[in-house]
Amino acid sequence: MYHVDAMSRVPVYEQIVEQTEKFILAGILNPGDKIPSVRNLSIELSVNPNTIQKSILELDRRGLIFSVPGKGCYVAEEARTALSAVKRKKMAEIKDEIKELALAGVTKEEMIELIEEVFTKKEEKEND
């Protein structure tokens, strides 16, 4: 389920945060679901428990999960709504990036084609 790239420039704890976000958005993790325990993830990913804990803290902070000490961590009921705001923000970011590319000479047709590719290949499994 989870995987981390130790060589990446993005911090491990953030990779875990992002992946958890993705899982919730994709419906792999649903509100009320229990997420893997700190220790389990720590072992599975060969990552220090402290690092996992930091991810947990951040996810809690973002309102995506809530942790019940002694029991575990669970996906919050409001996780989806909290994430939809993030989704909107990402759309805006992509828009800005596309604007830059437009300035750099990328045509509307190229962008449309890119969109087509994404949504036709959507059925296939993406190799992340």
Next chain:
Amino acid sequence: MYHVDAMSRVPVYEQIVEQTEKFILAGILNPGDKIPSVRNLSIELSVNPNTIQKSILELDRRGLIFSVPGKGCYVAEEARTALSAVKRKKMAEIKDEIKELALAGVTKEEMIELIEEVFTKKEEKEND
């Protein structure tokens, strides 16, 4: 022309590199143009000269500029071609981001509309 955000998490030197890339892509800086001196930029941006120097070094490394000792730095003739590779990389990145949004429920229609917005508003000046 240039501006830096000291509060940003992206390093100052990288902000300067990215902005220079943008200027070249947008045709604001053209091959043969002289770029601002370390000293001037340092004063204008209230940034340590060392930091500017690091940006210069990085831009040189990427083949976007070349420095003439005692005279200054100039945009390389091959800058545009060098940047087209960057452009392609950015396209790939955007593709990945769109993939994620697709998983999060964003539809093809929404993305197409976003593209339309960018390219119809392109005539207007965007306030970056």
Next chain:
Amino acid sequence: MYHVDAMSRVPVYEQIVEQTEKFILAGILNPGDKIPSVRNLSIELSVNPNTIQKSILELDRRGLIFSVPGKGCYVAEEARTALSAVKRKKMAEIKDEIKELALAGVTKEEMIELIEEVFTKKEEKEND
């Protein structure tokens, strides 16, 4: 009567202890009254019996209740007096908190008004 918030950071067993204290202070539970059995509370609150037991132990330790093996737990005769000490402690705590607010710029008038509000609205039922 009782209710627990599993998401709260304050331990479940302590929530139960505090609520029992409140009930005694408010005269809802009086010396000699039988308090709910571990089993019943466990079921009613969907809480592990061990956790309830811990609350019972703590209340006993504080001299607020005494347990009669095979019969149940009862509010102690000295409960009210025992709690008056708690009351005094809470007064001191509130005093400290008000001190902090005073440092933060809250005026005496604001505090007096707050007191007025509490004691004029006292007739109405507060929804806790």
Next chain:
Amino acid sequence: MYHVDAMSRVPVYEQIVEQTEKFILAGILNPGDKIPSVRNLSIELSVNPNTIQKSILELDRRGLIFSVPGKGCYVAEEARTALSAVKRKKMAEIKDEIKELALAGVTKEEMIELIEEVFTKKEEKEND
């Protein structure tokens, strides 16, 4: 300036957060001011740098400070406003606590007197 109580039940990192809040509210730390470096505080308080770092993270999260990697941490311009919201929340909390005491038989006169004590002793140094 800062001091921590290792025996306290409230986490060290939170003690530091709270003290920083107090300093800002009291005008000891003002927007734009640099706060002590992680290492300095670490040594001064005999606390692990990691623990200090955690406080920094939390203060940043609350919008009270912003950290510039490689330079230091500074009190945010909006710190005061951010804190005034906290102040209001604390007022509400105290109100609830006073309500409980009222139920427990504390009279309006006792509370008024407590307020008086706080504001007459305000000139003297409080021993925290």
Next chain:
DNA sequence: GTGGTCTAGACCACA
């Protein structure tokens, strides 16, 4: 020098 991240391993309270 600064803040940021991470590992290794410990202890605690809680369920």
Next chain:
DNA sequence: GTGGTCTAGACCACG
């Protein structure tokens, strides 16, 4: 078993 906190000490990028 769980999450939460903490120490000790390391490495990195940045200015």
